[in-house]
Every structure is written in C-alpha cells, then in structure tokens.
Amino acid sequence: MSKIEEVKAKIRSGDIEEAMAIAMSEAMKLEIVTTVNNEENHNQIVSCRSLIDLLQNEIDHELGDSQNVKQIQNNHFQEVEKSHKRILQNVQSLQKMFTLLQENADKLS
Numbered sequence: 001m002s003k004i005e006e007v008k009a010k011i012r013s014g015d016i017e018e019a020m021a022i023a024m025s026e027a028m029k030l031e032i033v034t035t036v037n038n039e040e041n042h043n044q045i046v047s048c049r050s051l052i053d054l055l056q057n058e059i060d061h062e063l064g065d066s067q068n069v070k071q072i073q074n075n076h077f078q079e080v081e082k083s084h085k086r087i088l089q090n091v092q093s094l095q096k097m098f099t100l101l102q103e104n105a106d107k108l109s
Contacts, residue, residue: 029052046065048072054084
C-alpha cells in the first residue's frame with residue numbers, strides 16, 4: 001500500500017492523528033532531479049539528484065560527471081536551497097488540511 005493510500009485509509013477509519021503523522025513524515029522528504037540532454041549527443045544525459053529528509057537530518061547528492069556539469073550543479077543547488085521553503089509550505093498545507101479534518105470529523109462519520 002502506498003503512503004497516500006495508507007493516509008486515506010487512516011482518515012476513513014477515523015484515525016486522523018495517525019494519518020497526520022504518516023503524512024507529516026512524508027512531507028519532510030523532497031527529491032530534486034535536474035536533467036539536461038546534450039544537444040550534440042542525444043545519448044548523453046547529465047543529471048544531478050538530491051534527496052532531502054529533514055526528519056532523518058539527511059541530504060544525499062548524486063552528481064553527474066560532464067564538462068558542463070558545473071553550470072548544471074549551480075542550477076541544481078539553487079533548487080536545493082529553495083527546498084526548505086517548499087517543505088515548510090507542504091507541512092503548513094498539511095496542518096491546515098488536518099485541522100479541518102479534525103474539526104469536521106464528526107460530520108465525516
């Protein structure tokens with residue numbers, strides 16, 4: 001069962017707190033992938049990937065190796081720097097959603 005299905009099942013069963021805990025743990029993760037295709041050699045793809053997990057306090061980077069990788073890395077890491085703001089926005093949205101669910105839990109039953 002995917003995490004979203006697990007959250008939906010918890011909400012349907014009325015276990016809103018557990019649904020919120022699962023959703024919040026997933027909201028603290030973000031994967032950023034930057035991929036560029038080489039115009040001259042279409043088979044050569046340069047990519048950078050970062051996985052950020054604030055709950056585990058982990059950031060993993062996989063960086064491509066190419067002559068043009070520096071510019072790509074700069075663009076990629078600009079997005080990584082913005083990631084904390086995105087995660088915060090995700091968490092705030094989830095908090096609002098679960099507050100509404102809790103306030104209306106009796107109507108959902």
